Amino acid sequence: MQELLKQNNDALCHEIEQLQHLLSESEVDAPDELNAYITQIKKECDNLHQRVLRNLKYLELKQQNLLKDILSETELLTFDFFALNGQKASPILRACTSDRLSLKFLQWLHATHPQAKNIPAAICDGEFSIWLIQPSTIYCTPCTSQRGLRNLPIFFHEFGHLLYTLHKPEMDDLVNELQKEIKNRIHPNVVRNDQYARKQETERDTVVATWYEWAQECFCDAVGFVMCGPSFAYAFSMYLRILGRSQYQMSTEELKNSTHPVTWIRIQLLANRAREMGYSVVADDLEEKWNDVATALGVTQDFGGFYDADSFLPVIQQKLDDMLTETSPREFEEAEVSNQITESTFSSPVALLNMAWQKFLVDPDGYREWEKKAIISFLDI
Known part of the structure; x- marks a missing residue:
């Protein structure tokens, strides 16, 4: 030895x-x-x-x-x-x-x-x-x-994971509260005591347990939007919307073992938050683009009981609001997403990213040249 x-x-x-x-x-x-x-x-x-x-x-x-x-x-x-x-x-x-x-x-x-x-x-x-x-x-x-600038807004989602970790005990408590709310919303109308009822209870417990990790991802998406505004929504949507059928629908077995919600669910939550914050144009764009791809794929909204918009969405958004209050991420300022070039455009990353997306959406052919100059200006400050 x-x-x-x-x-x-x-x-x-x-x-x-x-x-x-x-x-x-x-x-x-x-x-x-x-x-x-x-x-x-x-x-x-x-x-x-x-x-x-x-x-x-x-x-x-x-x-x-x-x-x-x-x-x-x-x-x-x-x-x-x-x-x-x-x-x-x-x-x-x-x-x-x-x-x-x-x-x-x-x-x-x-x-x-x-x-x-x-x-x-x-x-x-x-x-x-x-x-x-x-x-x-x-x-x-x-x-x-x-x-480049277009995908950098996704950093804000990842930053959300850091915020969750820094507030983990309190955040876990809030997620547990959400899980209880979800369980209440999928409780059967008639209580039985047989093998079928036990199977249903197991399935409900699986849905509830799955939302522990799903809630964290939805929180990080919310952090992305409240910190970075429309540019986060556009970057997140474009990055994931053409990655295949699994972004829109999963089998029940896949849902049981997933650490992330089906991306289409996340888009619905993101669009709802954008609309509630006064950005209906952004919300409409998200929904339209994802619906177009879903139609092309022949996919309909079926999340195997793991998500029901009418029942789940209000309580999820309320709990995400509580999580945002707990962690207090910096919220974007209206001037940073107005897409008007000012002296602060290149000193505020949020303003720069939103301007980048506006330039890309309006003039994709001229975007590359603009981006090169914008990055130089940002790094020179």
Whole structure:
């Protein structure tokens, strides 16, 4: 065991020192917007180095009674290094100048909330998602989306997941309240005590349980709209509406195992929120586009009992409002979505994203050239 632990810790020490060297090299050319994240990751790497050196020091004592503790610490150290080497270090080692756009948006986004403002953010390549690796956060973003404006509003949805985590006990309580409301709305009119009734009860419990994760996604969509306005609705809709039948309808078995609501449900909730906030044109556009695709696919609204607009929508929206009150995300200002170019257009990410979508919708052929100039202006501020 002594020799085995010595081998593993020697190997770990070598890899940690190698990673320290790589981080220092990459830091030289990394965008300034990544500095806070780099500082955090280098600190974690230094901590791992101290731990492995301590293990090696204890092993030099050749005390049999220490081996069990050293084994336990080596296991923990190995897992921590795998996380650092496999996920956390990647945004630094892959960093390039084009990251500045996304990183500047994320800096601004985190700064809008008192509990998020000191959490360093980074980006990595991948489908839109977020890794809550506290005390830092990594936003996965498709490669081309990192370099343009149209899809950046989706960051606001991912930011919603961070807000949920920062308020998790209170948010879980609100979701549990929603689950109880939903269960009440699918309770049978006649109570029976037979095998069929027990089967129905199991199915109702499945629907209720599914809404625990679904509610979180709907909350993040709501965060996206109240923070970013119409540009979030347009970006979210276009990104998902042509991804096939599963965005519109799933089988009962698929619904049972899904972590996200059918996207068509989310669009209905998003359109309802837009309309309630006075953006009927946006709501109509969402509904029209999704209905057009659904018709082309031959899909009708059938969500297998997991969602009923007449019964579920009011209570869901009310509970989402409560969740927004609890987390207090920054709400967009009317001037930021008016699509009028002002001095603040390039200093406010929300104004810039809404202007970008207006330009794209009105003049798609001229959009690319406008976007290039807009990004330069934004980064120069």
